């Protein structure tokens with residue numbers, strides 16, 4: 833079996849959590865970056881700080897180059913079983929919230945204003961005669 837098709841649970845990956853043995857979870861894949869730590873341009877400490885979690889957000893927020901993304905394939909050792917990731921740690925791709933205007937959204941003014949206009953229309957001739 834190809835080593836990259838191996839599926840790891842979160843607990844298995846989380847055991848590799850220090851400088852001498854460091855595994856990361858990024859975008860659903862598991863990376864053994866132990867040998868890369870001394871060469872990482874962002875420093876080894878930073879990588880060790882992203883163990884025991886889904887590090888996708890940390891990785892993406894730095895805006896790594898295409899070279900970095902190519903390079904990381906070398907350290908890929910398998911995939912993470914997404915069902916084993918703690919819910920609060922799952923990386924969720926988000927799009928900004930845009931409220932959709934709805935024709936059905938109800939406000940009391942939608943009834944009161946036409947009602948007021950109707951009353952005024954009927955009352956107008958009567959008011960004119962009186963004046």
Ligand code: HEM
Pocket residue numbers: 856863865872873874875878879882887890891894895896897898899900901903904907
């Ligand atoms: C397999 C995983 C990773 C690889 C192969 C990798 C590789 C690289 C490379 C090649 C660079 C140089 C700039 C570039 O080409 O984008 C870089 C910069 C950087 N990386 Fe990573 N990285 C990994 C994971 C992470 C993670 C999880 C973090 C956590 C925040 C991180 C933080 C940084 C930072 C802050 C820099 C900028 C350093 C600077 O410009 O001073 N990296 N990384």
